[in-house]
Structure formats: structure tokens, C-alpha cells
Amino acid sequence: MPLPDALRDLLTATGPSGYETAPSAAFRKHAEALGAEVTVDAMGNTFARLKGTKEDAPTLAVVGHADEIGLVVTHIDDDGFLWFTGVGGWDPQILVGQRVAVTTRDGVVPGVLGRKPIHLLDEDERKRVPKLKDLHIDIGAKDGDEAKGRVRIGDTAVVAAEPLELPNDRVVSRAMDNRLGCFVALEVARLVHERGGSPGDVLAVAAVQEEIGCFGAGAAAYGQEPDVAIVVDVTHETGAPGIDVKQEGKHGFGSGPVLERGSILNPHVFERLHDAAEAEGVTFTVAASGGRTWTDADAIHLVRQGIPTGLVGLPLRYMHSPVEMVDLGDVAGAAKAIAALAMTLEPGTSFAR
Structure with missing residues (x-):
């Protein structure tokens, strides 16, 4: 299964939290190609609406969510090194x-993340896990003036890691969390x-x-007031070494999307997703949470008078790294199941608990 163009465009766009302009533009481009009505709110959330067939x-x-983890420049020293926080x-x-890749007003500035070489670390330093404050970005500037002419405080950076296609429909990239959900x-x-x-x-x-x-x-959710919401985010793939499936559940590559149940998640949304996936022949696993899900579902379900919310996870290896890995078949299964659910939402559908 080749990497879809829309997903490639989303993955190669750089956009840490609060700086999502590029991935949002990629999302808009592909949404408009579908003929959807595309709008953007003041925060930068992007919406693509396909009108339903029934009132x-x-x-x-x-x-x-379009954002990814990244770095933001907090200081530029006299020697031209950039200091940052996460x-x-x-x-x-x-x-x-x-x-x-440092995104600036004038374009992308390449650099490397530096640390004192191992040869120069004393014994205690070698044993200690580095902290962000121990690292710096080197853009090759000869001094602070040159660096400040190319980069400003508040500019952001992401690890330079282009998508890599591997066997068995597996793809590696930064920003899988969570451009996959947008895709x-x-x-x-x-x-x-x-x-x-x-x-609808x-x-x-x-x-x-x-x-x-x-x-x-x-x-x-407050601005758009949907009647029901399904959040799509990554979850931990549990086939990699060292993961305790008794704690995390068994969600290996090829087992399909993960349908989640839990305290804040609407049970009727789960059951409808479950039935839709089975009707479409989509393989899936089930996960459970006892409280917060640590996804956008936590924010959406309590908006206004409450929005019935479901959660679909995409099994992902090496989360919050430049080599996040996914199985494209699992991603396709998630889209197929949710689309099948959408086709069942007739007038009068109730999600009352």
C-alpha cells in the first residue's frame, strides 16, 4: 500500500502546537479537492464540511489534531547557539x-542538536540522562549577530525526518501523532x-x-456544535519489545484500529462503531480507560451541554519520536469503520445514556 499523497503532505508539513499553519494548509488543500466547505476559526482549527442528504x-x-511536538527557541547566545524548550x-x-528544521519568517533554517561529546563528559555526566537544557541547536552561525539575523526567539523547530516506507504497509515518520488523525x-x-x-x-x-x-x-466543538464526535488519535502499538500487554492491552500491527470504551466516552457511540466495523469486515481491538483518555475527547465531551464522543486509536510504535511507525492497513480500517457509522446516523438517532 503506497503512502497516500494527502498523508505525505500532512507529514512533511512542519507545525508544533500553536504553529500549525503548514499542516492546516495541507488539510485544506485536500479537503477542497473533495468539494467540502472549508472554514477556519480564530484559533486555527480547520473544518471541512460535507453536507448531508437529510434534514x-x-x-x-x-x-x-494537526499539531506535533517540537521545540521553540528561547535564547540566542553571543556565540550563535540557539537554546530552546520543548x-x-x-x-x-x-x-x-x-x-x-527551524521555521523562520524567511523560510526553513537547517541545524543540528548538539551536546558535549562523550569524550568530554565526566563519569557522572555519562551516567546522567540529558535534559533539554543540556542541548543546543547549532545552525552553523559564526556568532550571535549572524544567528540573530537568521532566527528569532519564538521560532520553532522540528526534527528533520522525512517519511520512510517499509515492508508490510508500514511507514515511519515524525508527526504521525497526529497527522494520522487528520488524514x-x-x-x-x-x-x-x-x-x-x-x-447528516x-x-x-x-x-x-x-x-x-x-x-x-x-x-x-463549542463553535461547530456537532451532535456526535469521534476523536481519532494514536495509541500504543503493543507488539514492540518491553511492553506489558496486561497493562496496555494487545493492539499489534495488523489488528486494526482500537475502539475505546471508558468513563467519559459515550457507550452508544462505541456500540455503533463496533457494529459498523463488524458490518464492514474491519478488524479491530478494544481498549478501556477509567477516566481521562489524554486525547481531544477529554475536551470535546464536556462542551456546552455535553457532546456524545467516541475515540478511535491508531496503533503506533515509538510515539513522540522522529521514527513513529504505523501500519497503513490499520489506518484504512479506521476510516472505513467511521465512514460506515456516518451512513447510519438517521434523523432521530439518540445517544442518550
């Missing part, structure tokens, strides 16, 4: 020795469009600022 049928929002949750060990939202709209439209509107959403607090999704 009073419920509107389904399919929500992915945007979202990083394991600093992953960053040592990586190439980065699934677009795919649901495409599949529904190919079927002649669903009873389908609203594909590329939300912003999830990695720093699920801020965009709450505003998006």
Missing part, C-alpha cells in the same frame, strides 16, 4: 544528535462522498494545540 440528521465531527512532551535522549478525518469524508453522502453532515476537523492541553478541540 435534521445528526452532524458527525471526526477530529484529528513544545509538548519529549524524551530528551531522543534529541541528541538529530538534525532539525483519517479526510478519508472518512472521501469515503462518505463516494457513497453519495451520509444522512460530516465535519472533518484538524484541531490545534492538542499536545499542550487539548485547547483547540474544545473551541472547535
